[in-house]
Amino acid sequence: MPLIMCHMRTAVGTGDLYAEATEFAQTQPEFVVGAALLFGAVILFVYAIVRWRRPHGKRFARLLKERDEISILMHPNPDPDAMSAATGVAALAEQFDTDATIQYAGQIRHQENRAFQTVLDLDFDVIDHVTDLAAEDVILVDHNEPRGFTGADGILPIAVVDHHPGDGTGELFTDVRTDYGACASIIAEYFQDIGAVPVPADRHTSETGARYTVPSAVATGLLCGILADTNRLTVGATGADFSAASYLYPGVDDDQLDRITNPAVDAEVLEVKARAIAGRKIRGSFAVCDVGSVSNADAIPQAADELIRLEGVTAVVICGEREGTLHISGRSRDDRVHMGKALETAVEPLPNAGAGGHARMGGGTINIQPGLPDGGDTGPETQFSRDSFTDRLFKVLAGDI
Numbered sequence: 001m002p003l004i005m006c007h008m009r010t011a012v013g014t015g016d017l018y019a020e021a022t023e024f025a026q027t028q029p030e031f032v033v034g035a036a037l038l039f040g041a042v043i044l045f046v047y048a049i050v051r052w053r054r055p056h057g058k059r060f061a062r063l064l065k066e067r068d069e070i071s072i073l074m075h076p077n078p079d080p081d082a083m084s085a086a087t088g089v090a091a092l093a094e095q096f097d098t099d100a101t102i103q104y105a106g107q108i109r110h111q112e113n114r115a116f117q118t119v120l121d122l123d124f125d126v127i128d129h130v131t132d133l134a135a136e137d138v139i140l141v142d143h144n145e146p147r148g149f150t151g152a153d154g155i156l157p158i159a160v161v162d163h164h165p166g167d168g169t170g171e172l173f174t175d176v177r178t179d180y181g182a183c184a185s186i187i188a189e190y191f192q193d194i195g196a197v198p199v200p201a202d203r204h205t206s207e208t209g210a211r212y213t214v215p216s217a218v219a220t221g222l223l224c225g226i227l228a229d230t231n232r233l234t235v236g237a238t239g240a241d242f243s244a245a246s247y248l249y250p251g252v253d254d255d256q257l258d259r260i261t262n263p264a265v266d267a268e269v270l271e272v273k274a275r276a277i278a279g280r281k282i283r284g285s286f287a288v289c290d291v292g293s294v295s296n297a298d299a300i301p302q303a304a305d306e307l308i309r310l311e312g313v314t315a316v317v318i319c320g321e322r323e324g325t326l327h328i329s330g331r332s333r334d335d336r337v338h339m340g341k342a343l344e345t346a347v348e349p350l351p352n353a354g355a356g357g358h359a360r361m362g363g364g365t366i367n368i369q370p371g372l373p374d375g376g377d378t379g380p381e382t383q384f385s386r387d388s389f390t391d392r393l394f395k396v397l398a399g400d401i
Contacts, residue, residue, distance in 0.1 A: 056175050056186075057193025063159060063173050064092055069099040071135040073157070074124075076106030076148030077298070080116045080260070081182050084218075084225030085141040085161065087122060088187035091218045101134035103127050105148035110298035115263035116224060119256050120217050130154060142183040144168030144176055161186055163229075165340070165356065178358075181236040184225030188214075188244035198251025219251030224260050231305075236360050272299035273306045276318050280307060281390065285314040285334065286397045288390050294320040294327075301329035301363065308333060315339065317393050319386070324369035326386075328355060330362045337397055346396045350384070 064070070072089050074082040086102045093100040103125040108114055117124070127133065130151025138146075139159040145168035146152040159173035163180040177186055191198075196212035198219045199205050205213050214222075226245050230237040233245065272291050280289040287307055294300065297320065304318040314334035320327050328347075332339040340357030343364050347353040355364020368384050395401045 055193035057190035060159070060161075060173060060175070060190050061092065061096065061194050064089075064098050065096045067098050067137050067158075069101075069135040070137045070139055070158075071133045072100055072102045072139050072141060073133075073146060073155075074102065074104040074141060075143035076104065077113075078104050078106075078108060078124075078142070079110065079113055079225075080221070080228040081184050081225035082142035083113070083116055083122065083124075084221035085183040085187045086124075087120070087221050088184065088191070088218055089139060089141060089161070091215055092187075092190060095212055099135075101125055103132070103134060105152075109296055110302075111263045111266050111269070112228065112260065113298070115260045116221070119259045120221055140168070140170070141187075144174075164358075177240075179238060179240075181233075181238055181241040182226040182229035182244075184222040184229070185241045185244035188222050188226075188248055189240070192247055198248055200251055201253035201256075214248065214251050216251050216253050217256070219248045220253045220256050220260075223248045223252050224257065227261065236358060266296060266299070268294065268296050269299040269302050272296075272320065273303045276303035276307050277310070280310075280316075281394075282313075283394050284398070285312060286337075286394060287313045287316040288393045288397075289316075289318055290386055290390060291318060291320045294322050297322045297325075297327045300327050301361075304329040304331045304361075307331075315342075315397050317343070317397070319389070321368065324367065326366040326368045326389075328364045328366070330357070332360055336399065342396045345401060346389075346393050 070093060072086045074086050078086070090100040090102055102122075105127055108117055116122075125132070125134065127149050129149060132149075138155055138157045139161070140146065140157045141161050143164060144160045144162045144166040146155040146157065156171055158171050160168055160170040160176060161183060162168075162176045163178060163183045163186065164176075165178050166176070175186060180186060191212070191214050194212050195210070196214050197208050197210035198214040199208055199216050201216040205215065223245055226241055227233065230241055233241060272294055275291045276289045279291065280287045287310070289307070291300070291303060300318050300320045304316055307313065307316045307318065308331040315330070315332040315337040317328060317330040328343060330339040330343050338359045340359065340362035343355035343357060343362040347355045347364050347366055350366055352367035353365065355362060357363055366384070392401065
């Protein structure tokens with residue numbers, strides 16, 4: 001009997017509680033709505049935290065999975081870092097059954113860049129206009145603002161993966177790590193995040209038994225990209241770059257790596273280096289040289305790499321003209337000179353000019369075709385002067401501007 005009474009009291013109590021709750025909800029609807037909204041907000045907040053704490057590679061993989069096709073856009077005149085990052089993204093996309101096309105504007109000229117494409121047998125599409133893009137969904141690698149072709153400024157990429165400073169962002173995904181020495185290191189981390197296994201050159205992908213893999217050609221390319229952008233892990237490299245290189249190494253083809261990193265040197269490159277060394281102007285520990293006309297603009301940064309090695313030189317800027325454009329490349333091992341910011345300041349007052357970069361290296365271009373003024377006036381006295389620009393470079397390096 002007591003047990004029955006207990007059950008009856010419990011039932012009555014539960015009914016009373018339900019009735020009271022119903023009555024409260026009817027008399028205080030705004031409180032109930034507010035509580036429901038608060039609960040929903042908490043749930044969304046927790047979901048957001050869990051989602052955004054997910055590794056970048058897994059978030060990027062989800063983005064790829066949700067697309068049928070993508071266009072992977074490299075910057076104009078792509079280097080090994082840009083090319084390897086693009087091939088890495090394409091390899092990721094392939095494992096999620098997403099069609100990927102790698103595209104770029106400009107030319108591949110530097111001997112190491114050409115060797116990279118040839119040795120790894122890579123196929124890239126050249127574009128001149130925005131309508132040449134292979135897909136509506138565009139992913140930028142190794143740069144964060146589309147450039148180099150007609151209509152580039154109208155592109156809204158869905159994703160941006162880069163290690164250069166800039167304001168460009170992706171509509172759905174942005175990963176810009178300016179403290180990394182190479183974009184290839186970021187892509188390598190994406191493979192790590194999803195548990196991909198690098199495949200040795202002498203083994204087939206199926207032999208690994210892994211769900212996701214890094215093909216040998218991709219691992220070799222990514223390591224080349226890291227080595228190229230960090231001067232073989234000696235300039236601007238971070239722990240992340242070393243870790244990425246270590247992760248990739250089991251899949252690297254040593255023969256391909258050697259052929260890419262030690263290509264035959266173009267005769268003009270040697271000539272431009274010689275001109276830079278012989279024609280250099282020195283002020284204190286800074287060196288500047290205008291090497292004149294060149295047919296291979298990629299010889300200019302190589303000349304800068306050579307000149308910075310001279311004893312007593314801590315910062316160097318090399319200029320050279322090709323088809324009406326003055327190409328500028330700078331290198332610094334002087335803590336007083338942030339080369340990217342220095343070159344940006346040097347070209348700031350000039351129309352049709354742009355420059356930037358990192359603390360240790362930077363580059364830029366100036367349109368110097370006949371008739372281009374260096375200021376707001378258009379008289380002959382305001383025409384661009386190479387000698388005046390050289391003097392301005394020295395002042396910028398010295399911090400006088």
